[in-house]
Amino acid sequence: MSVDDHLFIAVDMHADTAQRLVDEEVNLNERLADGHLDAVRMREGELNAQFFAIWVEPQFYGTGGQRAIERADSQIAAVHRLARDNPETWELATTAADIRRIANEGKLAALIGLEGAYAIDERLEMVERYFRMGVRYMSPTWTVSTIWAGSSGDQVGRTRGLDDFGKQVIREMNRLGMMIDVSHVSDRTFWDIIDTSTKPVIATHSGARSIANVSRNLDDEQLRAIANTGGVCSVVFYPAFLEPGWREKKNLVEIEIARLVREAERHTEGSPSQKRMACDRVREREFARRLPPVPVARVVDHIDHIVRLTSVDHVGIGSDFDGIQATPQGLSSVAELPNLAAELKRSGYSETDVGKILGGNVLRVMEDVAQDDAGVEAALK
Numbered sequence: 001m002s003v004d005d006h007l008f009i010a011v012d013m014h015a016d017t018a019q020r021l022v023d024e025e026v027n028l029n030e031r032l033a034d035g036h037l038d039a040v041r042m043r044e045g046e047l048n049a050q051f052f053a054i055w056v057e058p059q060f061y062g063t064g065g066q067r068a069i070e071r072a073d074s075q076i077a078a079v080h081r082l083a084r085d086n087p088e089t090w091e092l093a094t095t096a097a098d099i100r101r102i103a104n105e106g107k108l109a110a111l112i113g114l115e116g117a118y119a120i121d122e123r124l125e126m127v128e129r130y131f132r133m134g135v136r137y138m139s140p141t142w143t144v145s146t147i148w149a150g151s152s153g154d155q156v157g158r159t160r161g162l163d164d165f166g167k168q169v170i171r172e173m174n175r176l177g178m179m180i181d182v183s184h185v186s187d188r189t190f191w192d193i194i195d196t197s198t199k200p201v202i203a204t205h206s207g208a209r210s211i212a213n214v215s216r217n218l219d220d221e222q223l224r225a226i227a228n229t230g231g232v233c234s235v236v237f238y239p240a241f242l243e244p245g246w247r248e249k250k251n252l253v254e255i256e257i258a259r260l261v262r263e264a265e266r267h268t269e270g271s272p273s274q275k276r277m278a279c280d281r282v283r284e285r286e287f288a289r290r291l292p293p294v295p296v297a298r299v300v301d302h303i304d305h306i307v308r309l310t311s312v313d314h315v316g317i318g319s320d321f322d323g324i325q326a327t328p329q330g331l332s333s334v335a336e337l338p339n340l341a342a343e344l345k346r347s348g349y350s351e352t353d354v355g356k357i358l359g360g361n362v363l364r365v366m367e368d369v370a371q372d373d374a375g376v377e378a379a380l381k
């Protein structure tokens with residue numbers, strides 16, 4: 001936030017905005033009329049650094065293969081282009097030191113994470129390829145399991161953890177200094193990661209299962225395990241993972257609006273991703289009309305829970321902006337991030353604690369996971 005003080009550098013671990021760069025060719029330097037994030041609103045919200053999640057939808061691009069690789073590469077290229085074409089506003093960052101320097105220069109730091117490792121195409125050497133392209137975290141799966149890693153989003157994930165290749169991927173990420181993201185993986189995969197990784201582990205956009213009992217959230221034992229590695233759970237802003245019962249209400253609304261969504265799909269030209277985006281716009285509008293608002297305080301409830309279980313050193317923020325069709329009231333875009341800081345202070349958190357939660361903790365993890373310059377050079381030989 002205030003750039004004079006290192007404690008107040010704010011880092012959001014997860015937004016899906018890179019797809020908008022590719023599919024809608026949005027100009028992130030102007031205030032966009034829709035969506036949740038652009039440079040103007042980032043400045044209003046005093047967010048210094050954004051991890052752009054590179055998301056490959058397996059139903060459109062596969063869980064591996066050339067199309068998955070191309071889908072990831074096109075989003076990564078778009079983030080690189082954003083920084084290259086707008087050097088007065090953005091700069092690409094790969095380290096905590098980069099983020100601090102860029103924030104102190106009054107610019108916005110753009111970082112890259114892979115959501116679901118489909119684009120590594122079951123090849124170990126691809127992990128290094130993506131590291132070289134600037135990727136600094138990766139989750140083994142999104143909602144679809146692969147042969148080598150189980151997801152929390154499908155049936156097969158219930159019994160699937162990491163196989164030998166999956167464990168090699170984790171060791172390779174440790175070797176390179178790429179953070180391991182457990183958001184979306186199955187419980188079995190989670191524990192295999194904890195057993196395999198020698199470095200701090202993160203969740204980039206998850207909540208506490210003991211408040212909202214959904215498989216995408218983490219149970220108390222898992223939250224403690226992340227803290228024991230020195231890692232951080234960054235709390236997501238999606239009401240379905242924050243508010244008990246919201247998801248069930250949302251599923252009923254999905255049935256009510258099915259016809260509207262189908263019409264939006266039919267009337268949209270373009271790729272499956274572009275059609276899906278048009279459908280999501282309808283969902284966003286209708287969810288806002290038909291579902292009860294969820295207060296910012298609910299985000300703080302999840303943060304509080306993690307702090308009580310562990311300490312204030314193991315929690316962060318991972319909005320999932322531009323990847324969610326509803327937000328808490330008062331967090332409708334990145335511009336409203338100060339409402340979260342205010343709510344934390346109202347709940348008794350000190351300035352120092354708020355700084356840790358909004359970015360300080362993940363900067364520490366980035367430092368712990370990263371190789372020093374000599375180490376990176378050796379790793380990339």
Ligand SMILES: [Zn+2]
Binds near residue numbers: 115184205320323
């Ligand atoms: Zn996600």
